[in-house]
Amino acid sequence: MKTVSLQQNRKHRVSRAKLKQPYAKKETGNSSILAPGKKAPNFSLNSTPDQKVSLKDFRGQPVILAFYPADWSPVCTDQLSLYAMVMPEFKKFNAELLAISVDNIWSHLAFAKDRKLNFPVLADFEPKGDISRKYGAFKEKIGESARALFVIDEEGIVRWSHLSPDGVNPGAEGILSALDQLNKPK
Numbered sequence: 001m002k003t004v005s006l007q008q009n010r011k012h013r014v015s016r017a018k019l020k021q022p023y024a025k026k027e028t029g030n031s032s033i034l035a036p037g038k039k040a041p042n043f044s045l046n047s048t049p050d051q052k053v054s055l056k057d058f059r060g061q062p063v064i065l066a067f068y069p070a071d072w073s074p075v076c077t078d079q080l081s082l083y084a085m086v087m088p089e090f091k092k093f094n095a096e097l098l099a100i101s102v103d104n105i106w107s108h109l110a111f112a113k114d115r116k117l118n119f120p121v122l123a124d125f126e127p128k129g130d131i132s133r134k135y136g137a138f139k140e141k142i143g144e145s146a147r148a149l150f151v152i153d154e155e156g157i158v159r160w161s162h163l164s165p166d167g168v169n170p171g172a173e174g175i176l177s178a179l180d181q182l183n184k185p186k
Contacts, residue, residue, distance in 0.1 A: 020090070030033040030048055032165045033148050035134040039135040040065075040152045045122035046105050052121050053098065064175055065150040067137040069166055071103045071111035071121075079147070079169045084117050086172045093179040098122055101145050102129050102138075137163070151178040 019091055034040070040063075042053040055063065066083065070078045083090075090097055097119040101108075108121040124131045134139035135146065137148035149170060151160040160178030165172040 003153070019118040027087055033146070033161050034150065034158050036160055038158050040150065040156050040158050041131070043131045043134070044126060045100065045131060047120040047122055048109065049105055052124055055152075058096050059156060060154050060155060062093055062098045064090065064095055064100060064178055065135070065152065066097060066099045067135065067145040067148040068099060068101050069134055069144040069147060070101060071107045075113060075147075075167055075169050076101075080117055081115050082117065082172060084115065087118050088175060088181070089172070092181065100124050100131060102132065102143065151175060151182070153182055167184050
């Protein structure tokens with residue numbers, strides 16, 4: 001199988017087949033993160049030193065929460081760069097993506113600018129990991145967010161969640177499948 005770098009991939013339209021990482025694992029049903037069917041805890045986190053983003057601001061549309069361990073790490077960089085490329089696919093579902101880690105806002109601003117991220121990167125910095133804990137996505141021993149994904153519906157209910165090992169980029173296919181499920185008749 002030929003591996004395509006992110007830079008090569010940017011030159012071409014992103015196909016759904018490429019959204020799946022070859023090493024991504026299926027959901028394990030891990031009970032440590034907030035499970036589907038639960039109400040998503042509201043939060044208000046800094047996106048810049050003087051601006052906050054609240055989950056409740058997006059009521060009425062789907063929201064993707066991407067908790068990740070650290071700015072600048074290789075897997076986090078690949079994961080969030082992929083989401084920036086796939087943003088047009090997320091927007092087809094009217095979904096907003098919010099990335100969250102415990103790094104400070106200055107690190108986030110530099111990271112988002114360098115990687116050309118087109119979505120808010122929020123600082124769960126003080127108190128450190130407070131929101132990550134509410135979603136069951138905080139690793140106490142190392143003081144970082146876990147690599148956890150959530151798709152929240154327009155009413156604020158978690159409809160899909162996935163916990164990925166730190167060294168594994170979960171790709172975007174699971175998110176797109178969950179968004180697709182939100183649009184199916186109930």
